[in-house]
Amino acid sequence: xxxxxxxxxxxxxxxxxxxxxxxxxxxxxxxxxxxxxxxxxxxxxxxxxxxxxxxxxxxxxxxxxxxxxxxxxxxxxxxxxxxxxxxxxxxxxxxxxxxxxxxxxxxxxxxxxxxxxxxxxxxxxxxxxxxxxxxxxxxxxxxxxxxxxxxxxxxxxxxxxxxxxxxxxxxxxxxxxxxxxxxxxxxxxxxxxxxxxxxxxxxxxxxxxxxxxxxxxxxxxxxxxxxxxxxxxxxxxxxxxxxxxxxxxxxxxxxxxxxxxxxxxxxxxxxxxxxxxxxxxxxxxxxxxxxxxxxxxxxxxxxxxxxxxxxxxxxxxxxxxxxxxxxxxxxxxxxxxxxxxxxxxxxxxxxxxxxxxxxxxxxxxxxxxxxxxxxxxxxxxxxxxxxxxxxxxxxxxxxxxxxxxxxxxxxxxxxxxxxxxxxxxxxxxxxxxxxxxxxxxxxxxxxxxxxxxxxxxxxxxxxxxxxxxxxxxxxxxxxxxxxxxxxxxxxxxxxxxxxxxxxxxxxxxxxxxxxxxxxxxxxxxxxxxxxxxxxxxxxxxxxxxxxxxxxxxxxxxxxxxxxxxxxxxxxxxxxxxxxxxxxxxxxxxxxxxxxxxxxxxxxxxxxxxxxxxxxxxxxxxxxxxxxxxxxxxxxxxxxxxxxxxxxx
DNA sequence: GTTTCGGTTCTTTTT
DNA sequence: GAACCGAAAC
Numbered sequence: 001x002x003x004x005x006x007x008x009x010x011x012x013x014x015x016x017x018x019x020x021x022x023x024x025x026x027x028x029x030x031x032x033x034x035x036x037x038x039x040x041x042x043x044x045x046x047x048x049x050x051x052x053x054x055x056x057x058x059x060x061x062x063x064x065x066x067x068x069x070x071x072x073x074x075x076x077x078x079x080x081x082x083x084x085x086x087x088x089x090x091x092x093x094x095x096x097x098x099x100x101x102x103x104x105x106x107x108x109x110x111x112x113x114x115x116x117x118x119x120x121x122x123x124x125x126x127x128x129x130x131x132x133x134x135x136x137x138x139x140x141x142x143x144x145x146x147x148x149x150x151x152x153x154x155x156x157x158x159x160x161x162x163x164x165x166x167x168x169x170x171x172x173x174x175x176x177x178x179x180x181x182x183x184x185x186x187x188x189x190x191x192x193x194x195x196x197x198x199x200x201x202x203x204x205x206x207x208x209x210x211x212x213x214x215x216x217x218x219x220x221x222x223x224x225x226x227x228x229x230x231x232x233x234x235x236x237x238x239x240x241x242x243x244x245x246x247x248x249x250x251x252x253x254x255x256x257x258x259x260x261x262x263x264x265x266x267x268x269x270x271x272x273x274x275x276x277x278x279x280x281x282x283x284x285x286x287x288x289x290x291x292x293x294x295x296x297x298x299x300x301x302x303x304x305x306x307x308x309x310x311x312x313x314x315x316x317x318x319x320x321x322x323x324x325x326x327x328x329x330x331x332x333x334x335x336x337x338x339x340x341x342x343x344x345x346x347x348x349x350x351x352x353x354x355x356x357x358x359x360x361x362x363x364x365x366x367x368x369x370x371x372x373x374x375x376x377x378x379x380x381x382x383x384x385x386x387x388x389x390x391x392x393x394x395x396x397x398x399x400x401x402x403x404x405x406x407x408x409x410x411x412x413x414x415x416x417x418x419x420x421x422x423x424x425x426x427x428x429x430x431x432x433x434x435x436x437x438x439x440x441x442x443x444x445x446x447x448x449x450x451x452x453x454x455x456x457x458x459x460x461x462x463x464x465x466x467x468x469x470x471x472x473x474x475x476x477x478x479x480x481x482x483x484x485x486x487x488x489x490x491x492x493x494x495x496x497x498x499x500x501x502x503x504x505x506x507x508x509x510x511x512x513x514x515x516x517x518x519x520x521x522x523x524x525x526x527x528x529x530x531x532x533x534x535x536x537x538x539x540x541x542x543x544x545x546x547x548x549x550x551x552x553x554x555x556x557x558x559x560x561x562x563x564x565x566x567x568x569x570x571x572x573x574x575x576x577x578x579x580x581x582x583x584x585x586x587x588x589x590x591x592x593x594x595x596x597x598x599x600x601x602x603x604x605x606x607x608x609x610x611x612x613x614x615x616x617x618x619x620x621x622x623x624x625x626x627x628x629x630x631x632x633x634x635x636x637x638x639x640x641x642x643x644x645x646x647x648x
Numbered sequence: 649g650t651t652t653c654g655g656t657t658c659t660t661t662t663t
Numbered sequence: 664g665a666a667c668c669g670a671a672a673c
Binding site for chain 2: 060087089113191194258359361417418419420552555576577593
């Protein structure tokens with residue numbers, strides 16, 4: 001039995017070893033929130049709670065994995081049976097078991113963004129509504145998603161968004177109803193459906209709800225400030241019987257309200273659970289006091305929050321530096337030279353991170369790192385599993401395992417010359433909506449139905465499934481993809497992509513990655529939910545090299561580095577122009593985002609304030625410094641103006 | 649009727 | 664880069 005009292009500070013100890021019942025842990029940044037959760041899980045297991053009756057909901061799958069790994073080190077191997085993961089992941093797990101109750105087949109597919117967009121586009125076209133004046137598919141999906149995630153009425157959302165440019169909601173509703181129907185027909189769910197259906201399972205089927213209420217003796221929720229109403233209701237329902245609900249969060253760090261997160265969930269928690277024990281974690285172990293001073297000054301401007309003040313434990317070090325720069329290139333120069341300097345001081349590249357508001361803000365920085373041959377990791381805007389070639393490979397597996405995956409069929413068919421969307425649709429309807437990839441007759445039928453130019457290619461693809469089926473007892477999942485590469489895709493990729501080498505390497509990486517799964521189905525059931533961070537921490541790259549991290553602030557949530565650079569602190573960029581235009585709430589959330597960025601840093605913080613940016617068309621745009629920089633009391637930072645490159 | 653190709657436009661944040 | 668649109672090519 002570990003000595004909890006010795007390994008935790010009094011605040012953490014109280015939270016980790018507290019009695020049953022509703023508990024709210026207000027954990028300011030860097031106060032050992034993860035540590036507390038880890039020890040709470042370990043404590044529960046040590047106290048005799050069966051691990052598989054504990055549910056730990058986290059913001060990323062990686063966070064759950066890391067916490068459970070650490071808890072295992074404290075409390076032993078049994079911890080591995082704790083249910084852990086994101087809300088989407090958990091809902092998926094329930095639905096893979098019970099989706100029939102809601103009218104889905106259990107092998108439903110999960111639609112990613114692109115697939116959702118193209119379905120909505122088709123609906124718009126079918127209804128004859130496409131025009132310049134009609135909202136684009138992505139916008140429609142945004143409305144739909146906002147309605148689902150904030151548990152609001154579509155009409156209200158439409159009214160709020162189109163207060164100025166009024167759209168008749170009937171057409172929008174028509175399209176979105178079409179989208180819903182099509183998803184049903186495809187036996188598919190989008191990300192929002194996972195959450196909503198997961199909740200509906202509990203709402204509509206008392207026996208299922210009771211089963212899980214009894215099953216989970218303890219429910220723990222991380223990053224509770226970023227839950228939306230759907231997620232909050234799901235948690236409330238799951239914990240309703242045993243009432244052993246422990247939520248951890250920091251209202252200062254609520255940065256996802258744009259996707260329905262409502263920090264009122266955390267604010268009102270003590271009201272909803274009258275006997276809540278509230279523990280505050282305010283002792284910060286992460287950052288030097290100079291950084292905390294900046295963070296505290298920043299967040300003090302946001303009113304209406306739980307009062308928390310970060311208390312420093314580390315000795316004084318040096319003040320964060322505000323650097324005024326001419327433009328993005330100078331900014332990149334500056335950061336590169338600082339990296340070199342800090343490395344000479346003994347920091348590793350993996351001790352440093354470069355954070356920014358939006359992916360495209362990293363452009364000059366990335367080029368500079370490439371030129372200087374400084375290795376970097378970047379979770380780019382495009383996710384690994386959303387890239388065309390990776391989806392191609394996945395569809396190959398999907399159609400092998402499913403007889404009704406229209407989307408996978410259509411994707412595969414369109415690799416073939418002379419086949420586009422229409423032809424793919426026709427063949428699929430002639431198949432009667434079902435296709436068995438390993439059935440020679442079905443393969444032949446498709447060959448006969450396709451245009452002549454497509455037949456050679458089709459036979460190559462079909463042969464892969466047949467071979468896989470025949471030799472399946474000796475083969476691991478990745479082997480199908482190896483055959484796919486050599487038997488078809490390499491030749492295809494060379495003609496289809498200019499950077500085909502990179503893409504083929506990615507598929508090789510995917511083949512490696514598949515080795516982690518029991519079988520193809522286990523992989524396919526969850527692939528749509530994998531994020532870059534998940535894939536990365538599973539080290540898809542076999543080379544674990546020292547590299548600097550480039551990331552959006554959102555993706556940096558929960559992480560920390562000794563050295564942090566924040567780029568593009570200019571009005572309109574960070575804070576983002578769109579956000580502050582949207583509503584008064586926008587500025588508050590941007591400020592919380594800045595707070596999150598600042599509190600990632602342990603030792604060194606550099607705030608970069610460029611004055612100019614070259615637009616895409618080559619014209620210059622001039623910027624004033626970010627309000628968040630101007631708000632910092634001058635005595636809390638060092639300020640330097642860099643005029644000429646080379647003199648840092 | 650479909651597919652393919654080439655030129656144009658625009659980047660918030662993500663499960 | 665990649666999504667969109669219009670026009671050429673099949």
